[in-house]
Structure formats: structure tokens, C-alpha cells
Amino acid sequence: MQMALADRLMAIVFLALGLALLVGGYTMERLEIRQIHPASIPGLVPMILGVLLSICAALLLMTSFRSADADGVDPDLVLSGGSWTRLGLTVVVCTVYALGLVGWLPYFWATFLFTLTFSLIFSFPVTGDIRAQVISAAGSLALAVAVALGTMLLFRDLFLVRLP
Amino acid sequence: MSGLFDLFNGFATLLTPTMLFHAAWATLLGIVVGSLPGLTATMGVALMTTLTYSLDSTTAILVLICMYVGAIYGGSRSAILLNIPGTPASAATALDGYPLAKAGRAGYAMGLATAGSALGTLAGVVMLVLIAPPLAEAALNFGSFEFFWLAVFGILISGQLTADTTPLKGYIAGILGLAVAMIGSEGIHAHVRFNMGISDLNAGIALIPAMVGAFGFAEVLTAMWNKAGELATKKDKSDRTIPHMVDLWRYKFTIAKSGLIGTMVGIIPGVGEDIGAWASYATARKSSKEKEKFGHGSYEGLIAAETGNSAVVPGSLIPAITLAVPGSASSAVLIAALFIHGIRPGPLIMIEQPHFVGLISAMVVIATVFMAIYGLTLTKAFVQVLRVPYSYLMPVVFVLCVIGTYALSQRIFDIWIMVAFGVIGFVLRQMKYPMAPLVLGIILGDLLDKSLRRGLTLSDGELAPFFARPVSAGFVALIVLSIAMNIPVVRRGVLAPFRWIGARFNA
Numbered sequence: 159m160q161m162a163l164a165d166r167l168m169a170i171v172f173l174a175l176g177l178a179l180l181v182g183g184y185t186m187e188r189l190e191i192r193q194i195h196p197a198s199i200p201g202l203v204p205m206i207l208g209v210l211l212s213i214c215a216a217l218l219l220m221t222s223f224r225s226a227d228a229d230g231v232d233p234d235l236v237l238s239g240g241s242w243t244r245l246g247l248t249v250v251v252c253t254v255y256a257l258g259l260v261g262w263l264p265y266f267w268a269t270f271l272f273t274l275t276f277s278l279i280f281s282f283p284v285t286g287d288i289r290a291q292v293i294s295a296a297g298s299l300a301l302a303v304a305v306a307l308g309t310m311l312l313f314r315d316l317f318l319v320r321l322p
Numbered sequence: 323m324s325g326l327f328d329l330f331n332g333f334a335t336l337l338t339p340t341m342l343f344h345a346a347w348a349t350l351l352g353i354v355v356g357s358l359p360g361l362t363a364t365m366g367v368a369l370m371t372t373l374t375y376s377l378d379s380t381t382a383i384l385v386l387i388c389m390y391v392g393a394i395y396g397g398s399r400s401a402i403l404l405n406i407p408g409t410p411a412s413a414a415t416a417l418d419g420y421p422l423a424k425a426g427r428a429g430y431a432m433g434l435a436t437a438g439s440a441l442g443t444l445a446g447v448v449m450l451v452l453i454a455p456p457l458a459e460a461a462l463n464f465g466s467f468e469f470f471w472l473a474v475f476g477i478l479i480s481g482q483l484t485a486d487t488t489p490l491k492g493y494i495a496g497i498l499g500l501a502v503a504m505i506g507s508e509g510i511h512a513h514v515r516f517n518m519g520i521s522d523l524n525a526g527i528a529l530i531p532a533m534v535g536a537f538g539f540a541e542v543l544t545a546m547w548n549k550a551g552e553l554a555t556k557k558d559k560s561d562r563t564i565p566h567m568v569d570l571w572r573y574k575f576t577i578a579k580s581g582l583i584g585t586m587v588g589i590i591p592g593v594g595e596d597i598g599a600w601a602s603y604a605t606a607r608k609s610s611k612e613k614e615k616f617g618h619g620s621y622e623g624l625i626a627a628e629t630g631n632s633a634v635v636p637g638s639l640i641p642a643i644t645l646a647v648p649g650s651a652s653s654a655v656l657i658a659a660l661f662i663h664g665i666r667p668g669p670l671i672m673i674e675q676p677h678f679v680g681l682i683s684a685m686v687v688i689a690t691v692f693m694a695i696y697g698l699t700l701t702k703a704f705v706q707v708l709r710v711p712y713s714y715l716m717p718v719v720f721v722l723c724v725i726g727t728y729a730l731s732q733r734i735f736d737i738w739i740m741v742a743f744g745v746i747g748f749v750l751r752q753m754k755y756p757m758a759p760l761v762l763g764i765i766l767g768d769l770l771d772k773s774l775r776r777g778l779t780l781s782d783g784e785l786a787p788f789f790a791r792p793v794s795a796g797f798v799a800l801i802v803l804s805i806a807m808n809i810p811v812v813r814r815g816v817l818a819p820f821r822w823i824g825a826r827f828n829a
Contacts, residue, residue, distance in 0.1 A: 161487075164753050172494060179501060182516060189511055197778035200513040203771040204504050211497045218490055234487075237752050240547035248546040248716070249745070252539065256724050256741050261734045265725075273717040280546075280713030297714070305718055309725050317376045319729045 161234035165222035172215035180208030244280070251276050265321040266306045274302035325451040328680020329687075336684050341384060344377075345685075348385040349692035352392020353399070354707050359406040359545065361719065363393035363595070364651040364761075365537040369719075371530060371659040372726025379663035384685045386659055390652050391443060391635055391689035394595055395697065398435040398628055399704045402428055411595030411634070414603040414627035421619035429701055433565040434621055435628045436697030438577065441570075442629030443690040445581025446588065446636030447683050453589070454679045458644035461669035466780060467788050470773035471797035472591075473766040476647050477759055478804055480592025484756035489808055495755045499763015500770065502527055509772045522735040529658040529764055531727045531736040532743045536757055537651070538723040539744025542716050544751065564698060573622050576606045580629035587630070588637020592762035594650035595631040595638075602630025636686050643667050643679060647766065651758045654765050 183204030188196075251272065259268035277298035283290045313319040336345070348370070355366035370389045374382035397412030402419035415435060422431035464472070477500065481492025505516045506526025517523040570577070580602035587598035606626035607616045616623045638649025639656070646668040648654035660667050671678055727740040747757060781787045788794055806812040 161753070168753060175498075175501070179504075186515065187513065189513060192511065194511060195779040195783075197783040198510055198775040200508050200511060200515055202775060202778075204501070204515065207497055207501050207504065211494065211501070214490055214494045214497065218494065221488065221490065245543060245547045248543055252542065252720050253741060255720070256737050260724060260728070260737060269721055269725075273721065276717035276720075277713050280716075281711060301714055301717070305721055309721055312373075313725055313729055317373075317729060319725075320732055321725075322728060322734060 159236045159238075161236055162222045164236040165218055169215045169219035169222065172211055172218065176208045176211030176213075176215055178208070179204050179211060183208055247279055248276075251279065261322045266310050268322075269309060270302045270306040273305045274298050277301055325455055325680065325683075328677045329451055329683050330680075331677055332681040332684025333687075335380065335681060336384065336688055341381065342688070344381055344385050345388050345688045346692055348388035349392040349689050350696055352389040352689075353396035353693065353696055353704065355389070356393030356396025356412075357399035357408045357704055357707055358396075358710070358715065359400050359404065359408050359548075361393075361545075362409045362537060362541060363390055363397070363411065364533065364655060365541055365719075366390075366393045367652045367655045367659070368530060368533045368537055369722050369726050371655060371662065372534070372722075372729050374659070375662070375729065379665060380681070382663050383656075383660065383665070383682065384688075386656055387682065387685040388689040388692065390656065391632075391686060392693055392696075394631055394635055394652075395436070395439040395628075395693050396704075397631075398439070399432065400708055402431045402435065403705060403708060409595070411599055411631040412627070413596055414599040414630070415624060417603070417617050417627070418615075418620045418623040421617070422624070425619055427619070430565065431619075431624060432701050432704075433698060434569065434624050436694055437565045437570055438580075438625040438628035439632040439697070440690050440694040441577050442581045442584055442632035443635060443686060443693075445578070445629070446585045446633040447686050447690075449582075449585040450636040450640055450686070451679065451683050454640050454644050455672055457640060458669050458672040458679075461645055462673075464669065464793065465791075466773040466777035467791055468793045468797065469769055470777055470788065471794050471801070472645065472647060473770035473773065475797050475801055475804075476591030476766055477762055477770075478801055479590055480762050481756070481759040482804055482808075483590070483593045483597050484758045486754045486756065491753075491755045492759050495750065495757070496759035496763045499760040499765075500767045502532070502760075502764050503767020504771070509768055510775055522733065527739055527764070528730065528736065529654070529761075530730050531739040532764055533651075533655050533658070533761060534723050534727050535740035535743025536747035536760065538719065539740060540747035540751060540757075542720050542723070543744065543748040545712055545716060547748075569621055570625075573625050576610075576622050576626050577629050579605060579609075580626045581633045584630040584633025585637035585640075588634035588649045589640050591641055591647045591649060592651070592654070592758045594652075594758055595634040598634035598637070599627045599631035602626045602633075636683070639682060639686070643671055643682065644669065646769070648762060651761050654761045657765060 183201035186199070186201030186204065188199045255268060255272035259272060262268070278295065281298065282294050310321065314321050352366055355361045356363055366389050367386055370386055374385050377385065393409060394411050397407055397409035398415045398419065400406050400408040401412035401416035402423050405416050405420040407413040407416050419431045419435065422428065477496035478493065481496040482489040485492030503526070505523055507514050507524055514524050583602045583605055584598040587593055587601055603623055603626050606622055607613060610616065610622055612620060612622060634650060638653040641647045641649050642653040642657050646657055648657055657667055665678065666674060723740060724737055727736045728734070730736060751757065777788060789798055803816070807816065
């Protein structure tokens with residue numbers, strides 16, 4: 159994606175957010191019943207931030223058109239030069255662990271499964287020989303046990319945290 | 323003199339076997355964290371904050387300072403050996419460090435980087451001891467009006483100086499941070515704002531989960547997204563890690579200048595180590611007799627970059643301790659950690675804990691000593707650290723992000739916040755939105771909000787005191803100038819006299 163296009167999309171998002179802040183601040187309770195000073199209403203700063211964010215979003219939108227017009231092509235690319243597969247797998251594995259497994263499974267097993275899966279996905283030599291595959295699997299297994307057990311003991315027994 | 327006395331008192335507190343043991347492992351861990359591309363100093367300090375809850379306050383702060391100093395220095399390892407800065411602070415180091423490594427002089431480059439970092443940090447400590455106490459005393463006269471403009475100035479200047487492309491993105495990041503700070507119970511009437519019906523948001527978004535997400539999870543994603551670097555393995559027989567004194571002496575003015583620039587950059591709110599390194603590098607290049615060597619393995623360029631980024635560390639502590647306004651993203655986490663450990667940074671620090679500046683300065687010096695020892699002796703071990711595959715490293719980092727975040731309040735909700743900030747932080751970074759103003763916005767949001775409304779209440783709705791009081795007027799002038807400097811005509815006009823003076827000096 160070209161930077162100018164990304165800027166345009168983000169400008170629309172920020173404009174919506176700015177307007178939401180403005181409306182949210184304006185409609186926020188003014189606590190008249192508590193007879194507070196009118197200049198200290200809770201919605202004051204959100205309203206100001208909403209206006210400022212909207213102005214910045216409008217300027218971003220304008221400059222994105224101008225930068226694309228100036229040289230015809232926009233050389234800056236967003237989210238390019240990296241691996242989408244690696245990124246996608248990382249996001250999926252990490253969010254499944256953080257938002258799903260933690261709290262659902264006991265901490266040790268959630269962490270063990272996550273670490274094992276993560277390291278196997280990114281280090282297992284699918285096309286390698288048997289020896290390399292065994293070494294990779296054993297390394298991942300050892301890491302998973304060490305991380306799960308180590309962090310469990312550290313936080314539960316040393317820091318006295320009630321683990322999820 | 324009392325600053326010096328407090329510094330010696332600080333040493334007396336810290337020079338015990340237990341404290342030195344903590345300083346030793348924390349600095350080593352900091353160097354390891356900093357040397358691994360994808361793990362930054364801010365992430366290291368944020369994660370370490372979650373691991374120091376159970377320590378007493380002095381030990382915990384010592385560990386965090388050592389982590390900070392070590393990580394900023396550690397970034398130079400991968401910058402020199404991989405041409406990938408371990409932390410953004412070492413981006414300028416790679417320019418001359420990597421060519422030296424390619425030429426088989428990696429050991430000497432690391433030695434020079436170590437010497438530069440140590441000297442830069444020490445220069446910054448001197449400034450910390452000298453500047454922090456009077457600044458805190460001056461800040462005692464600040465009222466709501468001044469604090470409001472200080473918060474505005476901090477976010478504005480941070481947005482302006484840290485943005486890669488246009489300052490507009492820095493401003494937007496700062497406003498987003500302030501908007502995040504608006505969530506939850508506000509500080510004057512305890513009215514809950516923007517909780518969207520979620521009771522977990524009533525207390526607002528805590529800084530540590532947000533920081534661990536924006537700097538921890540986002541960095542895991544960035545590391546897995548990027549390609550791995552190529553390790554420079556060529557070795558020259560004449561290579562050595564202990565720098566020649568003659569080389570350091572030859573660049574004494576560069577070291578002094580870079581130390582001063584780094585500290586000054588550190589004092590500017592939310593700007594950080596990378597800007598300190600670039601500003602020092604650019605200044606050294608401008609005044610160098612060997613301009614043509616810069617970018618091709620210049621000793622002077624390498625020393626300037628490393629001295630500059632390391633001097634930012636103590637520099638950034640100056641506003642963090644005295645005004646509770648962080649000089650860098652890492653010091654923003656440090657402020658949160660200080661609150662967790664019962665220390666209230668701000669103008670009252672010199673009244674409530676008058677020896678604290680001396681104590682924290684002594685911590686920085688001890689961290690610097692360990693950094694120098696490790697830097698000069700463990701060069702080969704650090705090369706091995708860079709060989710650890712991400713497939714083994716990143717799950718460990720993410721597990722610490724999750725459990726560290728959870729441990730703060732023992733709420734699953736904080737893990738969700740961490741993940742959300744990680745994903746948003748990754749996307750914003752890819753689109754060149756700087757993270758420092760966002761963090762500064764979160765930390766200064768409450769101050770800005772309360773100061774504006776309290777000031778308006780005091781003045782009965784009048785805006786005049788916000789502009790008429792001397793310090794406020796000074797801040798307003800700086801803010802207007804900072805924004806106006808984005809307009810080319812104004813910039814040319816303002817810089818013309820400086821260019822004229824510079825031309826006279828060069829002639």
C-alpha cells in the first residue's frame with residue numbers, strides 16, 4: 159500500500175475519532191447538580207482534543223493529496239519488505255494465547271502450548287532431514303517446559319501472583 | 323556542592339554487595355536486551371518494571387536504571403555487527419560501526435562505542451546533579467497555568483522532533499495519547515469518561531499494559547515481520563577492544579560536545595536517545611576535519627553517536643524527576659515505576675526526598691561502570707547472543723509481556739489492553755507515527771486536563787493568566803515558534819541570524 163493512500167485512510171479514521179471526541183465531550187454530563195464551575199466540566203478537554211484531532215486529520219488528508227500530486231508517484235510504501243506469513247502467524251498464535259488460552263487453561267499449560275507452537279512453527283525444518291527435525295522438536299519442547307515452569311515459579315512463588 | 327554531597331551519599335547507600343549484585347545482572351540483561359534487534363530499552367524497562375514489584379524501592383529503581391543504561395548501550399552491538407540498530411538509539415552508530423566491522427575492526431568499534439557511551443553517560447550525570455535540584459526548586463513556583471503549557475509544550479515538541487516524515491504525524495500521535503488518557507475517572511470531579519459501558523475502564527488505561535503492548539508486543543510483531551540481518555564476521559589481526567587513549571584524546575571536543583547535546587536533547591520532553599545520537603552525529607560531522615570519513619567507518623562519527631545517545635539517559639531523568647515529564651519513552655516507564663514504588667516525581671521531590679537526585683545519579687554511575695566492564699570484556703559473548711534465533715526468543719518475550727502485564731493488577735483485562743496497544747502500535751509504526759508522543763500523551767493527559775480546568779476555575783473562566791504570567795508567556799512563545807518553524811519562510815527567517823554567525827565563525 160502506498161503511504162499517501164494509507165494516510166488518506168488514517169485521516170478518515172482520525173477525523174471520525176476527532177468528531178466522536180468532540181460530540182462525546184459536548185454531550186458529557188456537566189455536573190450542574192453538583193454546582194461545579196462551568197469552566198471545569200469534564201467534557202472540556204475531550205472537546206478540545208476532538209477539534210485538534212479533526213484539524214490534524216484534515217491537514218493529513220490535504221498533504222496526502224499534495225504529496226501524491228507533487229511527484230506523480232509516491233515512493234513510500236507501507237507494510238512492504240516484510241513477511242506477511244510470519245506476521246499473520248505471529249498475530250494469530252500470540253492473540254490465541256493471550257486472549258484465549260490464558261484464563262481458560264491453567265497458566266503452565268497455556269504457556270507451554272504457546273511456546274511450543276510458536277517455536278515449532280518458526281524453527282521446524284519441514285524439508286530438512288530427520289536429525290534436524292528431531293533436534294528442532296526437542297529444542298522447542300525444552301524451551302516450552304523451561305519458559306512455562308520458569309515464569310510460573312517466578313511469578314507464583316517469588317512475586318506471589320495468583321496466576322490465571 | 324550539596325548535589326555532590328548527595329551523590330556521595332548515594333554511593334554509600336548503593337555500594338553494598340547486594341546492590342552491586344543487582345546492578346551487575348540488571349546491566350548485563352540490559353545490554354543483552356538492547357543488543358537484540360526488536361527489543362528496545364523501553365520494552366526492557368517496561369518488562370523489568372513488572373518483575374520488580376516485590377523488590378524494595380531503592381533496589382527496584384537501581385535495577386530499572388541499570389536496565390535502561392545497559393539497553394541503550396547494548397543497541398550498539400547489533401548496529402556494529404549486523405547493521406541493524408538493536409534500539410532506535412543506535413541507528414547513527416550503524417553508519418560508521420558497520421563499515422568498521424566489515425573491515426575486520428568490529429572489536430575496536432565496540433571498544434570505541436563503549437568508551438563513548440561511558441563518557442556520554444558520565445557527562446549527563448554531571449548535568450543531572452547540577453541542573454535537577456535548581457530546576458525542581460524553580461518548578462515549585464509553577465501553578466496550574468504553567469503546568470498546562472508545560473504539558474502542551476512537551477507533547478508538541480516530542481511530536482515535532484520524533485516524527486520520521488511530517489510533524490503532523492507526531493502531533494496526531496500525541497493527541498491520540500491524550501485521548502487515551504481521557505478514558506476513565508477524571509481527576510477533579512471523579513466523573514467517569516468514555517468507559518463505553520466497560521467497568522474495567524472506570525480507572526482508565528494503566529500506563530504499563532499500554533507501554534508493554536506498544537513497545538513489547540509491537541516489537542515482537544516488527545521483529546517477526548522484518549528480515550534477519552547479516553552478521554559481520556570478518557576479523558582483522560590488529561583488532562582490539564580496548565580503545566587507544568590517543569583516539570579518545572583526539573576526539574575530546576567531539577565527546578564533550580556530544581555529551582552536552584545528548585543531555586540537552588534528553589531534557590526536552592519525550593524526544594529520546596535516537597534524536598540525541600543523530601543531533602550529536604550531525605554536529606560532529608559539521609565541525610569535523612575528516613568529514614569524508616563519516617559513513618565509511620569514522621571513529622569520530624561512532625564516538626559522537628554513542629556519546630550522544632548515552633548522554634540522553636541521565637538528561638531524560640532531569641525533567642522526569644523534577645517535573646514528572648519524561649525526557650524519553652523509557653523514562654516515561656520509569657516515572658510509572660517510581661509511582662509504583664512510592665516515589666512521587668515532580669517539583670516536590672526536593673522537599674519530600676531531597677537525596678533522591680544524588681541517589682539516582684549514583685545509580686547511573688554504577689550502571690555505567692558495569693556497562694564499561696562488560697563492554698570491554700564480553701565482546702565475544704555478545705556476538706553469540708546475536709545468533710539466538712527469533713523463533714526461540716520472541717515467545718519468551720511475549721510470555722513476559724502477558725504475565726508481566728497481568729501481574730500488575732491481576733486482571734485479564736490488562737492483557738487485552740496490552741494486545742490492543744501492540745497491534746495498534748505496530749500499524750501506527752509502519753505508517754511512520756512515532757510512539758514517544760503517544761506515550762507522553764498518556765502520561766501527561768491527566769496533568770494537562772487537571773491543570774487547564776483548575777486554572778480556568780482559579781481565573782473564573784478568564785484566559786488571560788494563561789498568557790500573561792511570565793513562565794506561561796515563555797511557554798506560549800516557544801509553542802508558537804515550534805509550530806511556526808514548520809513553515810519554510812518562518813524557518814528561513816529564524817535561522818538566518820544563526821547561519822550568518824556560523825558563517826563568520828567558519829570564515
